[in-house]
């Protein structure tokens with residue numbers, strides 16, 4: 001019932017405030033809500049899509065609403081702006097019939113401190129229903145939906161056309177990518193899962209959403225969810241069967257699973273106990289094993305130097321905006337110095353854990369050069385006994401466009417755009433001298 005505590009739109013209003021007003025990450029807000037857990041699958045799917053769309057299209061939505069008012073909207077109560085955002089997302093992007101979007105928004109206003117604004121809400125949403133198409137046609141969607149600081153940095157790094165194409169991909173719902181435990185069975189699983197096989201080997205189903213646990217092969221642990229780009233860095237270590245590999249910053253364990261499935265003896269190091277438990281849970285379902293170590297990887301040392309180290313460092317996550325649309329709103333340039341300092345400390349430790357002749361792969365899901373090649377330049381510039389070993393196109397499904405002039409992996413959301421795009425990832429492979 002509209003406005004009832006179990007109404008997905010009402011829950012969405014509270015959750016949007018948690019993200020935008022209180023800075024809570026989108027996934028955490030959804031996972032921590034008892035109301036959401038109690039919803040039927042269909043309502044839960046709608047709520048997730050409504051919130052994700054509102055966050056992805058926030059710039060366009062706010063500009064559309066602002067274009068209809070003579071004077072700026074009152075800043076208080078903050079729920080007024082949020083309620084209009086949810087109504088606008090339904091009208092402009094989700095194809096909700098106007099009468100339903102307007103009447104449910106008004107019912108919601110009735111249950112909040114918004115009764116006095118019902119006339120304004122009604123008038124604005126009705127105008128959006130009538131004029132929305134023309135307003136959208138006049139907007140620069142890519143620019144409006146990315147914070148200016150991020151737009152400027154991406155244009156400086158990649159040029160305007162790839163930035164535009166990448167933002168366009170990130171405005172959509174992501175496909176569902178799966179990594180198979182037994183890579184040799186790809187064709188049979190692709191048929192069972194109604195998925196396509198990407199050049200890089202991942203299986204892709206057209207759109208995420210729905211219950212992944214109900215898909216064939218989930219219960220028996222035949223695959224795990226992992227974006228096709230996220231599946232590439234671990235492969236750059238090369239053959240690891242029977243070898244000891246440290247996976248630093250390992251949760252939730254997508255790369256640990258890849259390495260264990262390839263026959264490596266994996267030591268998965270993760271600082272968060274709760275997230276380490278998720279690795280254990282995921283490995284159990286997959287029937288895979290790894291040594292799990294709860295430790296700060298800036299201080300962890302292996303009992304003896306290792307032939308392989310993978311460091312998937314914490315970062316701004318700007319390459320994963322379509323999965324984590326809150327990132328564009330919650331991260332700011334102010335977060336970068338602490339992140340890059342942590343990446344430097346982790347890289348130094350990772351290099352120290354490596355035996356002479358050993359291979360280190362450094363990866364982040366960031367689009368920012370500060371968190372990618374600039375960290376490697378700093379490490380090498382300080383005289384670390386490491387040398388780049390360039391990535392070859394055959395290692396990434398023959399997709400030469402994913403490799404930089406220096407020989408690093410750099411996926412952009414616009415790569416493979418016609419097939420749904422990729423998350424943005426960076427990876428560099430280094431060998432220790434000696």
Ligand SMILES: C[S@@+](CC[C@H](N)C(=O)[O-])C[C@H]1O[C@@H](n2cnc3c(N)ncnc32)[C@H](O)[C@@H]1O
Pocket residue numbers: 248249250251252253254255256269270271272275295296297298312313314315
């Ligand atoms: C980008 S995620 C890793 C994703 C993971 N490699 C995968 O493929 O599933 C970063 C992880 O690093 C962990 N982390 C952050 N700082 C850390 C530290 N100092 N030592 C170890 N883990 C850390 C975070 O808790 C988070 O789980």
